[in-house]
Amino acid sequence: MSIELHGVRKAFGSRVILEDVSLTVEEGETLAVIGYSGVGKSVLLKSIVRLLEPDAGTVTVDGQEVGLLAREPLLELRRRIGYVFQFAALFDSMTVFDNVAMGLRRQGTMAEREIAVRVRESLGLVELEGFDERLPSQISGGQRKRVGLARAIATRPRYLLYDEPTTGLDPVTTTVIDRLIRKMAKELGVTSLVVTHDMQSAYRIATRIAMLDRGRIRFVGTPAEIQQAEDPVVRGFIEGRPELAQEAA
């Protein structure tokens, strides 16, 4: 069981974002995808759940080719994948409780009382007990991200996709979110793909790190391996030294 991308290409008009991306996310691992802003990390993530359709290449989840799925099987597949959005994407007219319950209500397999138990359990996992009746506008940015995570894990998905989970957060809240990502992997056994440009976060949470650069995967390895990498583009990014990358270019 894994997520596999082979030769994925995506362009918007004449602007090619992903040129030829091949990557495998193995079961049980937390893979961080790093890269400069605008390099196509979120596009990669959205291609996995077909929020964006690749122009070429294939995306396979649990052996199912995502691009070939009809509407209903696609919706069913999406229920197995939790997606944590960069800015949380909470439904602003709903309470925290209803936001977290949305996926469970859609599944239609639980009674409302069971849904309430699962919602409170999920909010407990992200340490937001007692926030049920608040509206998204009444909580902080970090809390919103945690509600977004609670919503993604409420259905107990097999995979979790995180889109820049720590962007815009203070260092303490960033550490809290990183710990939650590790906790989800450990306690729920989910396979995670985390898109980030925060290297400290990537080192803390990832079992492997992949670097996306100019539409291709430039490097894949463990956190220890990437710190030993000699590729100047990789070194330039992880050390925050643009001159190295410019020299390589």
Place this chain on the structure above:
Amino acid sequence: MQRTWTDPIAWVGRSAVETAAAFGRFSVFGARATRAIADARTWGRMLVVQMARLGVASLPIALFIAGFTGIVLSLQASYTFTGMVPEYFVGALVGKTIILELGPVLTGLTLAGRVGANIAAEIGTMRVTEQIDALETLGYDPVSYLVVPRVLAGLLMFPVIVAFANAVGVLAGWITALNLLDMSTPEFVRGLRLFFKPFDVTFSLIKAASFGVAVTAVGSHFGFHTMGGAEAVGRSTTQAVVVSSMLILVLDAFWAVILL
């Protein structure tokens, strides 16, 4: 860049292509919404909420406009008829004009501003803040969840609002005739009944239902296809109001040709 004599031709060509593409996009969206009607489990629980938001909440403004329209029609009819046509024709003009034309059309145009703009802004904001993407990742079809209940609420509630607006318009015309034109109730009612046909009400409600679908579908379409940020939401909202207002006038003429 240097202007050439072919520029206007190129502009016409470009506009024609863009218009055809817009119709194509709207048709595809309409087909998707029609297919989504089968997914009643998703839109069912949202329908009543939307009927209340689109319908009940729109009643005050619709009745306000209908009331003043009735007053003005009554006074203008009296002014026009004085000395030439029997006074009781005021009732005929007020009733016929309100029910056949002004009730549905003025209500439709008002709701294009209120309901159409609201839908485009709400769905557009959901699009640019990734809430629609979030719906998809949770296994919902966003068209079933957002568009179908709004369009069905428009279809069902616009006729109800127009029925009330028609009643208030005629009532206001009657009260005006009694108090400002020295007419009696039997005189006004005589005029009202003179050219009245039950089909007039059916005609009015058919128009209202079609306006309801047009306003909500156009608002949903522009909201759903919003690309960008706050400025794009504003642009979608404006486009929704302009296009649905134009569509109301086109539909108004269409039903007159088809049904009268």
